[in-house]
Amino acid sequence: MDQDTGKRLREVRTTMGLSQRQLAKASGVANATISQIESGNLNPTVSMLKKVLDGIPMSLSDFFSDNFEFTEQVFFKASELVEIGKDDVSYRQVGNHLVNKTIQMLSECYQPGATTGKHPITHDGEECGIILSGQLEVTVGDQKKVLTVGDAYYFKSTQPHQFKNTGREPCTVISACSPPGF
Known part of the structure; x- marks a missing residue:
């Protein structure tokens, strides 16, 4: 070199x-x-x-390589999703990097009692998700609702928000955030 x-x-x-x-x-x-x-x-x-x-x-x-060409990966096996969560909250991201991307898509899993933290989160953009299994308490601003299978959420991320699994089984969610928030 x-x-x-x-x-x-x-x-x-x-x-x-x-x-x-x-x-x-x-x-x-x-x-x-x-x-x-x-x-x-x-x-x-x-x-x-x-x-x-x-x-x-x-x-x-x-x-x-002499003929460097970057090709965007289009398809991802489950094992290729990038884990960006920690502890009892798993965030498996579609795509290795999101530079110059406008959407972040995640497969999320909250273990019973897991939360996004003591304090609400705020950031630019919008986010939405659909509950695939279990239940998830979603707080957005002064609104709070427990969502179950098939329920969904959509809000501007500049509003303070938190997520908590209040159920007895893991909660899985498919979510999207634009622009990428992590």
Whole structure:
């Protein structure tokens, strides 16, 4: 690897429509490190470059290929959904990265008693969902309702909102958020 690695990384990153900060966040590599690689001031190890490329995502072989072309993945196996949740709330996202995307679609699962937290969430955009199993208490602003199988919600995400599984079984939801909120 040499100075061409930095130029190549910049080319790939800009082709993907990613800023250095976005790539840093997606890969877990410091923004300053990505900047140093791109400027030729840091020659990354293979493992460091792989970690950076995982944020795109892109394999090392594709990165070094002479005929680089990024193709958007269209179909996803269940095992390819990206887990972005934690603890008792699972958020399985369709798509590896959502840079320059306008929709975020999730398969959500709330274990009994699981909640999105003590404090309401707010962010730009809109979100909606349909309950597939179990029940989910949805609070939006000063409105609160327990939704069950087949029920749905749709609201502007700038309103404070919370989700809680008040039932005795896991609750599964298919949801969408525009623009992507995570």
